[in-house]
Amino acid sequence: MFSRKQLWALLIPLMVEQLLNSMMGTVDTVMVTRAGNAAISAVSLVDSINVLVINMFAAMATGGSILASQYI
Numbered sequence: 001m002f003s004r005k006q007l008w009a010l011l012i013p014l015m016v017e018q019l020l021n022s023m024m025g026t027v028d029t030v031m032v033t034r035a036g037n038a039a040i041s042a043v044s045l046v047d048s049i050n051v052l053v054i055n056m057f058a059a060m061a062t063g064g065s066i067l068a069s070q071y072i
Contacts, residue, residue: 025050029047
């Protein structure tokens with residue numbers, strides 16, 4: 001139903017988004033390295049909550065796309 005070019009047009013932005021999401025926690029941790037150990041652990045704790053929220057929204061988007069594809 002979809003050509004290879006159309007699938008790649010959808011896949012590349014998704015891969016870039018996931019790469020940026022995964023690098024966000026790393027960049028946050030690197031930015032606070034001069035502030036001390038307590039700041040690094042606080043950023044790491046908040047980052048794990050952020051990853052959880054992002055994964056929940058990704059799961060809802062995946063479920064929505066499955067329902068839409070079944071409807072089509």
